[in-house]
Amino acid sequence: MATIADVAQAAGVSISTVSYALSGKRSITAQTRERVLAAADELGYLPHASARMLAAHRSHIIAVSEPVHPDTDDAAHMAFAMQTTRVAREHNYDTLLLVHDDAFEGMRRSAATQLADGIVVLDVDVDDARVPLARKLACPTVFVGVPADTEGLVCVDLDFEAAARQAVDRLVDAGHTQIGLISHRQETLTRGSNFPLRFLRAFLDQCEARGVRHAVTHPNGHTADGSVRRLLEQLPGLDAIVLNTTADVASSLSAILATRGLEAPRDVSVIAAGVSFTTARFAVPFDTMPLDAHASCSAAVDLLVQAIDGGEHTPRIVLLPPTYIDRGSVIARATPGSP
Amino acid sequence: MATIADVAQAAGVSISTVSYALSGKRSITAQTRERVLAAADELGYLPHASARMLAAHRSHIIAVSEPVHPDTDDAAHMAFAMQTTRVAREHNYDTLLLVHDDAFEGMRRSAATQLADGIVVLDVDVDDARVPLARKLACPTVFVGVPADTEGLVCVDLDFEAAARQAVDRLVDAGHTQIGLISHRQETLTRGSNFPLRFLRAFLDQCEARGVRHAVTHPNGHTADGSVRRLLEQLPGLDAIVLNTTADVASSLSAILATRGLEAPRDVSVIAAGVSFTTARFAVPFDTMPLDAHASCSAAVDLLVQAIDGGEHTPRIVLLPPTYIDRGSVIARATPGSP
DNA sequence: GCGCATCGTCGAAGCGCTTCGAAAGATCGC
DNA sequence: GCGATCTTTCGAAGCGCTTCGACGATGCGC
Secondary structure (H helix, E strand, C coil): CCCHHHHHHHHCCCHHHHHHHHHCCCCCCHHHHHHHHHHHHHHCCCCCHHHHHHHHCCCCEEEEEECCCCCCCHHHHHHHHHHHHHHHHHCCCEEEEEECCHHHHHHHHHHHCCCCCEEEECCCECCCCHHHHHHHHCCCEEEECCCCCCCCCEEEEECHHHHHHHHHHHHHHCCCCEEEEECCCHHHHHHCEHHHHHHHHHHHHHHHHHCCEEEEECCCCCCCHHHHHHHHHHCCCCCEEEECCCHHHHHHHHHHHHHCCCCCCCCCEEEEEEECCCCCCCCCCCEEEECCHHHHHHHHHHHHHHHHHHCCCCCEEEEECCCCECCCCCCCCCCECEC | CCCHHHHHHHHCCCHHHHHHHHHCCCCCCHHHHHHHHHHHHHHCCCCCHHHHHHHHCCCCEEEEEECCCCCCCHHHHHHHHHHHHHHHHHCCCEEEEEECCHHHHHHHHHHHCCCCCEEEECCCECCCCHHHHHHHHCCCEEEECCCCCCCCCEEEEECHHHHHHHHHHHHHHCCCCEEEEECCCHHHHHHCEHHHHHHHHHHHHHHHHHCCEEEEECCCCCCCHHHHHHHHHHCCCCCEEEECCCHHHHHHHHHHHHCCCCCCCCCCEEEEEEECCCCCCCCCCCEEEECCHHHHHHHHHHHHHHHHHHCCCCCEEEEECCCCECCCCCCCCCCCCCC
8 A cells, every 4th residue: 555655755756756757758867767666666556546547537447338138148248348358458458347237327427427438338239229328428439349320439340241241152152052041039130139130131132142042040949940940941952051140059050950861061061150159169060250259359449449548539330351260061062064 | 527616616515515415424404405416417417436436545346356267158157247247236336357367467456556445256266366365455355156275265155065965865855866966077176166076075975974876977078978978887777967067068968868768857857056057948957056146246245345335354154055946857766665 | 157958856736526623503501 | 692512514635646837957059
C-alpha cells in the first residue's frame, strides 16, 4: 500500500518527478530515474487504480457485453469472452464481464459512470437492442458480429458469405452435384442471430450461381438425425454436406450417416464452415473454415484500443477472410459424363 | 456527464447534501431528498466510478480468477464465471475476468492496485499456486474448490465425498453388488484438479464400508469405450455405474453399453454424480447429483461480499450438500439369495 | 558577460466523490 | 425566555494520482 508520496520521499524527489519518471511523459535524468525506479521497486509500489483513473480520465477497463440466450452454445461464447480478455490484457486493459440482462444495462452503466473506456459487444443479433444503445453512449464500442442496421457502428466478423461461397466452390470444383446444408436450429434464426442467416443466403446464391442442386435443413434437436433424413428426401443423390451448425449436431453426423449405410467422405464429402468448435477429434475429422474467436476478438480489441487511445473511430465493417483447414473430408467425384 | 456539483446546483443544495441524500448515510428531510432525487433524475446523473472508488476506498469490483487448462471443459467453466458475475451483480458488484496466465498475475495486480475489493478463485488445483498468493494478498478471497492445504482459506464446494457416499448407498440399497466408477481422465487427476480425487477416495471408502465389489477406471479419450471394457474385465457381473467424469464421456455411455448388449437401467443402473452438465437430454437420462455452478458461486460471492462489507472473513470450508435428481436410471435388483 | 533557449525538477491545481466536524435552525424543559 | 439538545445542512479536507506552468540551472551565441 505504498503511495507515490512514499516513493518520492524514498527517492528524495518530488511527487511529480516520480510520476514523470514512471510514465516517461517528460524527460528525467537517467540518474534520477534510476533512483525512482529503485525506490518504487523497493517499496513494491503499484499506483492506486482508482486514483490513476480519476486523474488520467482513463480506466484501462473494457466492458464485454455477453448476453446468454437460452439456445446459446456456452463453450463457444466462453471462447469469445476469454479471447477478448486475453487480447485486452496484451494492450494493458482489464475486462469487465456483463452477462444476461446486465449485458444491456451494464453497457449503459459502465459507460455513464466512466467505469469502462470502451465496450466489446458479443453475440450480436440481427436486431440487437444494443445497437441503438451504442449509438447514443458516446463510448467507443466494437461489435463482434454484424447486425442488420450497421449505421454508425464498428463491426468485426468472419466473412460468412465468403466462407459459404468457398465451401460451395470447393465442392462443385471437386465434382459434387447435390449439396445439402445443415444450418442452425430454426429458433436460432428466428431469434435473429445474424451469421446463420448470412451464411444461408450466400450458400443459396452460390449454389444458384454454380448451377448445382441443393437443399437446406434446420435440425430439430441436438443430433443430425432428422436433418439427414430430410436432405436425402430432397436430394436422393446427395454427395456433399455443408455444416453451419452447432457442435452436437455436427459431431453426430458420422454415426447418423452410418445408419443409412453412408460413409464420409467415401459417399458424402463434408465441410464444416463458420463453426466455432473443432472437428479434429471427430470420428471423421471434417474440413473446416473455423469461426476463430481469437481472430475476431483480436481485431475487435485492436480497433477498440485504437479508438480509445488514438481517437480513430470511424464506422466500418471489418470482415475477416476464412481460412480453409483441410482434413481430407472432401474427395473428388467423377463428374457424370466423364469416364 | 453530469457531476454531483451539477445536481447540487440544480437542487439548490450543497454537494454533501446531495451525497447524503443519495447514499442515505445521514438523515435528510424528505422534501430536500425529493428535490435532490428529481434533479439527479433530470440530469441523468450517475456518480463517476473512479471518483467514488477513490473517495470511498471501495471499487465494487470483484476479480474472478479463472485459469484455462488445456484439459478444461470450457462450457463448465463458462458457467462458473457467468454465475459468479450474475450473483455479484445482485450484490451490486461488477466482475473483472482474469484468465490464462493472468489468473495468477492479475490477482496480485488487482489486489495491489486496489482495483478489486475481493477475489473469487475458480478451477482450483490440489496444489494451486494461487493458495500461497491469496494468503499474502490482504484482499478478501474465496476459493470455489478445495485445495490440499486450506490453512487460512475460505473455500466453497459441493460436498463431493457426500455425493460419492450417497451414490454408493443408493445403489447398494437398491440391491446392486458390482459397482464401477468412471472417473475423470488420468491427466486431470495428475494435474491435481481437486474434486475428482476427493470423489474417488470417498467412493472407494464407501464401497469398502458397505462391502460391495467395485472397480475404478479413467477414460483415455472422449468416449466411455475403453472404460466400459476395463470395468467389465474386472467386474463381469457389473450392475451399476457411477459417473464422475466429463460430458462427452458420459453422453457416449448408452451407445457404448448397447454395443455389448447392455441397456441402462435394465442391465446397469447409472448415477452421474458431481458433474456440471445436465443428463436431461441424453438418450437415457441418468440420475444426477449436479455440481451446480449457481449454488457454489452464489455461496462464494455471499461469503466474499460479507467479508468485504462486514469484515467477517474467518477461514472455513463450506461444503454444499448434494441434491439427488431422480430420472429413473436406478432400478432395484433382486439380491442374490432372496427369492 | 549578457540575454535567450533548453533541460530537469518542483509546486500546486485539479479529477469527482465521501465524510467529518461544525454551524445554523428548530425544539424543548423549566 | 434562555440555555441545552437535536436535527438538518454546509464547508472543507482529503483520497492518490496526473499534468500544467514556472523556476532555477545550465549551455549557447555574440
